[in-house]
Amino acid sequence: MARTAEEVAAELRGRIQRAELRAGDRLPTMTGLVEEHGVSRQTVREALNLLKREGLVEYRGGRSGTTVRERPVTRLVRSRGMERDHLGYYSGANVQHWRLVPGTRTTVTTEPVPGDIADLLGIEAGTPVIARKRLNGDPENELHRQLTDSWLHPAAVEALPVLAGDSGLGGIYDRIEEWAEQPIVWEEGVTAVTPSPAEAGALLLPSGVPLLRVIRTSTVKIDGRPLVVEANDIRMSAELFSVRYPITRRGAARWPVQPASADFYTN
Numbered sequence: 001m002a003r004t005a006e007e008v009a010a011e012l013r014g015r016i017q018r019a020e021l022r023a024g025d026r027l028p029t030m031t032g033l034v035e036e037h038g039v040s041r042q043t044v045r046e047a048l049n050l051l052k053r054e055g056l057v058e059y060r061g062g063r064s065g066t067t068v069r070e071r072p073v074t075r076l077v078r079s080r081g082m083e084r085d086h087l088g089y090y091s092g093a094n095v096q097h098w099r100l101v102p103g104t105r106t107t108v109t110t111e112p113v114p115g116d117i118a119d120l121l122g123i124e125a126g127t128p129v130i131a132r133k134r135l136n137g138d139p140e141n142e143l144h145r146q147l148t149d150s151w152l153h154p155a156a157v158e159a160l161p162v163l164a165g166d167s168g169l170g171g172i173y174d175r176i177e178e179w180a181e182q183p184i185v186w187e188e189g190v191t192a193v194t195p196s197p198a199e200a201g202a203l204l205l206p207s208g209v210p211l212l213r214v215i216r217t218s219t220v221k222i223d224g225r226p227l228v229v230e231a232n233d234i235r236m237s238a239e240l241f242s243v244r245y246p247i248t249r250r251g252a253a254r255w256p257v258q259p260a261s262a263d264f265y266t267n
Contacts, residue, residue, distance in 0.1 A: 005046035008037050012047065016056055016068055023070035027057060055208025055239070069206065075242040076144065080214075082186055088170040091216075098136045101145055106134040108164060117151045120217050120231045130157050130164045132172070135202055143204055146236040155222075156229040173218065176229055180220035184229075188216045190243055195235070205237055212238040 015021045028036065033044045048066055051057045058069045079092045090096055100106070108130065115125040123129070130152045137145030150172065157163050160179050163172055177184055195203070195211045203211075218230040249255065 003037075003039060005039075005043050005050060008033065008039060008044060008047035009050040011037075012051060013054075013056060021068050023068050025068045026064065027066045027068070029065065053208050055206055058206065072240055075240055077244045078214075078236075078241050080188055080243055080245045089173050095136075095138075098138055098144075101135045101137045101142075104135045106132055108132050113151055117215075117231045117233060120215065121151065121153050121228050123154065127154070129154055132163075143237070143240060145203055146234055147199060147202055148235075149233040151231045151233065153227060153229050155227065172230065176218065176220060180222065180229075182220055185219045186216055187219070188214055190214050192238055193235075199235060203235070203237055206239075210238045211235045212241055212243070214243065 012021070012027065021027065027033075027048070030041055030044055033039075033047075034041055037044070048057065048059075052059065055071070056069060057066050059066050076094065079094070082089055082091055083093060083096070084090070085096060090098075110128050111131050112126040113121065113123065113129045113131075118125040118127060121129070132150040132152070134148050135145060136148060152163050152172070156176065156179075160175055162168065162175055167175055173184060191213050192210045193213050195205055195209075199205070199211065200207075200209075205211075212235070214234040214236075216232040216234065217228050218232070219226050219228050221227070252258065
């Protein structure tokens, strides 16, 4: 019999994972869980809060009580390639039609750069830099949206003051390529983070849903040396989206390959 909030939560979590409790099903009442597990109401309350933070259940109030939250069965795959149309560059055919979420606009501010972004730009954390921020989304599905923060290297803004204002047709990438007279080289890293309250609100995230975070760097060569002119911090629901990219064969993994000559587990 469960004795702690973690044990009660684990037992209920198991029922959900085994589909004994399905989306929309009501969990046993507070009194029922107290009697079933021989614990206090406070312990049950803590267990339910654990499941809410994990995004497994939600409290609807009234007679509905606490129910198993419905979660997406499939995710929209975000292909990670750069494409172009009459408006400029965009990343992935399935977001070509995305626009600013109604009632929002691109904001341009000067802010201290976060440490991880500063590291990518090769500058000191906390350095004041230009940040261009926007909330994009699918006009046909209000839940499909992403936050995009574009952090610009001070050297690029000094050379191109337009990056701190109206960047014109084609946006900042066209201005950067015109300045550098070469194509931008893009690279991305993917991770997951816990959303801030502001991020959860903007992205309409239920409790317990993490962010899928894609950070893209834009690099050109200036005077023969590479310069990361921009770091683009993209956040979206990890419950609604996934990313996909091809795996390339390198070195000895190129076909045809040589037979293995040693046992992985003994060498």
